[in-house]
Amino acid sequence: MSYYLATQKEIVDWIRRLAAENRLYFPEKHGAASYRFTRVGPGSDIQFDHYTPTVVPPVKLLVPAREELLHFRTDADGKTEVQPSLDTSFRIIAGVRSCDLKGIFLMDLFFREGVPDAYYLARRENTAIIGYACNTPCDERAFCAAVDSLDHTEGADVYITPVKGGDLLVEVKTKLGEKLTDGVDWKPCEDGAARRIGAVTARPEPFGRTFPAALPEISKIVEKNYESPVWDKHVKRCFSCGTCNLVCPTCYCFDVADDLHLDVASGNRTRSWDGCMLPHFAEVGGGHNFRPEPAARQRHRVNRKFTYLPEKFEHGAACVGCGRCGRQCTSHIDIFDIVTDLIQEGAR
Amino acid sequence: MKPKIAFFDFASCEGCQLAILNCEDILLDILNLVELVEFREALSETAPRYDVAFIEGSIHRDEDIERLRNIRARATYLVALGACACNGNVQARSNFVAPAVNYGEVYGDEARNRVQVDPDHWGLWSHTRVRPLDAVVKVDAYLRGCPVVPQEFLHLVKSLLQGTQPFFPPNAVCVDCKMNENECVLERGLTCMGPVTWGGCNSICVNKGYVCDGCRGTLPHANVEAHIELMREHKIDDRDIRSRYRLFMGAEPIGRGV
Ligand code: SF4
Ligand code: SF4
Ligand code: SF4
Numbered sequence: 001m002s003y004y005l006a007t008q009k010e011i012v013d014w015i016r017r018l019a020a021e022n023r024l025y026f027p028e029k030h031g032a033a034s035y036r037f038t039r040v041g042p043g044s045d046i047q048f049d050h051y052t053p054t055v056v057p058p059v060k061l062l063v064p065a066r067e068e069l070l071h072f073r074t075d076a077d078g079k080t081e082v083q084p085s086l087d088t089s090f091r092i093i094a095g096v097r098s099c100d101l102k103g104i105f106l107m108d109l110f111f112r113e114g115v116p117d118a119y120y121l122a123r124r125e126n127t128a129i130i131g132y133a134c135n136t137p138c139d140e141r142a143f144c145a146a147v148d149s150l151d152h153t154e155g156a157d158v159y160i161t162p163v164k165g166g167d168l169l170v171e172v173k174t175k176l177g178e179k180l181t182d183g184v185d186w187k188p189c190e191d192g193a194a195r196r197i198g199a200v201t202a203r204p205e206p207f208g209r210t211f212p213a214a215l216p217e218i219s220k221i222v223e224k225n226y227e228s229p230v231w232d233k234h235v236k237r238c239f240s241c242g243t244c245n246l247v248c249p250t251c252y253c254f255d256v257a258d259d260l261h262l263d264v265a266s267g268n269r270t271r272s273w274d275g276c277m278l279p280h281f282a283e284v285g286g287g288h289n290f291r292p293e294p295a296a297r298q299r300h301r302v303n304r305k306f307t308y309l310p311e312k313f314e315h316g317a318a319c320v321g322c323g324r325c326g327r328q329c330t331s332h333i334d335i336f337d338i339v340t341d342l343i344q345e346g347a348r
Numbered sequence: 349m350k351p352k353i354a355f356f357d358f359a360s361c362e363g364c365q366l367a368i369l370n371c372e373d374i375l376l377d378i379l380n381l382v383e384l385v386e387f388r389e390a391l392s393e394t395a396p397r398y399d400v401a402f403i404e405g406s407i408h409r410d411e412d413i414e415r416l417r418n419i420r421a422r423a424t425y426l427v428a429l430g431a432c433a434c435n436g437n438v439q440a441r442s443n444f445v446a447p448a449v450n451y452g453e454v455y456g457d458e459a460r461n462r463v464q465v466d467p468d469h470w471g472l473w474s475h476t477r478v479r480p481l482d483a484v485v486k487v488d489a490y491l492r493g494c495p496v497v498p499q500e501f502l503h504l505v506k507s508l509l510q511g512t513q514p515f516f517p518p519n520a521v522c523v524d525c526k527m528n529e530n531e532c533v534l535e536r537g538l539t540c541m542g543p544v545t546w547g548g549c550n551s552i553c554v555n556k557g558y559v560c561d562g563c564r565g566t567l568p569h570a571n572v573e574a575h576i577e578l579m580r581e582h583k584i585d586d587r588d589i590r591s592r593y594r595l596f597m598g599a600e601p602i603g604r605g606v
Pocket of ligand 2: 244247248250305318319320321322323326335
């Protein structure tokens with residue numbers, strides 16, 4: 001691990017150079033108030049300035065909304081030939097904030113568990129990540145500090161922190177990071193670790209929204225409140241539109257379907273995003289739906305983030321506090337408010 | 349034996365049939381696998397039975413009802429093709445206006461007064477009861493949209509040819525928006541029918557900078573109450589909210605009730 005100090009301009013020039021030679025994605029303004037991780041080129045406008053989390057998280061580059069998994073063909077003798085469609089092309093995702101880094105870190109765990117997901121891993125192992133620290137909360141919906149993701153840097157190959165004086169502290173964290181920074185002429189920085197701590201302590205306190213209880217306690221409260229009026233309260237305004245799932249950096253559910261060609265002998269197997277707030281998600285063969293009510297679906301979603309997955313993986317909350325679900329829900333139903341209500345309900 | 353397929357149209361612009369004719373690359377392959385027995389836009393024949401009947405258009409007059417029942421009696425599988433057949437479409441707006449007023453608006457008062465006393469024209473007055481197909485007969489599958497989405501048509505045809513159930517998830521247009529990483533139009537201070545509308549359209553209107561007007565009809569689980577509240581919070585007055593619901597959903601219970 002090594003540290004450098006560089007100016008904004010030097011970093012932007014470096015990203016542009018990388019973008020000229022590689023497939024590189026960076027958050028780009030799109031629409032009135034939104035950002036998207038977009039493929040950029042050497043001439044693109046690269047700004048590390050403040051941005052609110054992108055509409056969908058950068059994990060879309062590891063699990064796209066729709067992807068072909070394999071192609072199959074059965075010949076006249078009944079022999080089936082299967083051709084997987086693995087994407088092993090190299091890509092760089094730059095400008096990834098800590099909440100999204102933690103999201104990718106958790107997705108790595110989820111997709112490696114059990115039968116490792118070859119499609120996710122093929123992309124992940126060919127992806128370089130350049131992270132970027134937040135020194136102020138992105139907006140009033142963020143609660144990354146409350147779920148321990150504000151200082152998450154693991155998974156980044158290079159991690160950049162703005163430090164006092166306006167320069168950028170560059171932390172090269174992996175072999176791949178060394179390759180990306182090969183030949184740069186930035187100032188090496190001996191006291192990088194101390195400067196990083198300096199930047200961390202200079203942040204506002206509290207940073208973003210905070211819960212009225214500590215994380216381990218929250219898990220217990222959410223679990224204990226399986227029956228609670230809170231589950232009915234927020235879903236009064238819910239459309240079951242699934243937005244909260246589809247924009248979440250740690251929601252990984254997908255649906256698999258076979259698309260047979262007209263010859264009925266060949267076709268593609270595809271997968272596409274799915275989400276537990278969608279009405280038919282828990283419907284099984286025969287038509288039974290395990291969670292027909294929005295309240296049951298919401299309880300499931302919140303439990304996934306705060307009890308089920310934390311218990312299973314032992315890496316803290318599976319919510320990274322990016323605030324996307326509350327920000328983008330058309331009814332502004334916010335998981336932070338739901339959890340806060342449960343805590344207050346429990347305290348009563 | 350090849351399955352017999354037929355296309356019929358009622359009150360519609362026939363744009364859905366054109367949308368299907370636009371699937372040129374694969375349409376000829378499909379036509380090799382089926383026997384097309386009726387197609388208003390392409391040939392003219394009648395057959396005693398149809399394996400699949402595709403029906404475009406909304407139902408207005410008594411003779412439409414009779415014709416539709418006749419088709420239903422001869423069809424094993426009946427598909428509502430497009431917004432007119434599935435949810436009545438824009439013409440159902442006329443359900444909310446007295447027939448004579450409508451007629452006068454389009455043709456002028458003099459013409460209205462003339463036909464009003466002419467028994468040969470009395471059939472005209474029944475056009476004020478615009479209904480989707482399922483208000484009259486059982487519908488086995490819905491291909492939604494104004495016009496239909498060619499990919500959904502192909503999915504349905506392939507499924508039927510393979511003997512599987514076509515599946516159209518009851519998801520809101522918001523799902524398509526997320527798949528396309530659209531900025532929600534609410535961010536621009538606009539309102540949208542997307543949260544209560546059947547998705548599967550690839551959110552084409554929002555992709556192009558417009559809002560969702562709800563052409564695909566209301567979802568079975570649509571939270572209309574919350575949606576009306578949301579529109580009110582955005583300072584849309586109740587008359588405009590009603591109008592938004594009646595644009596494409598006027599013949600649905602929801603459009604009638606708002
Ligand atoms: S985004 Fe909001 S309205 Fe949509 S399913 Fe989630 S909570 Fe419900
Ligand atoms: S649950 Fe909401 S705040 Fe938490 S990670 Fe998912 S989108 Fe972000
Ligand atoms: S633009 Fe309309 S359809 Fe798209 S997410 Fe927003 S409300 Fe839903």
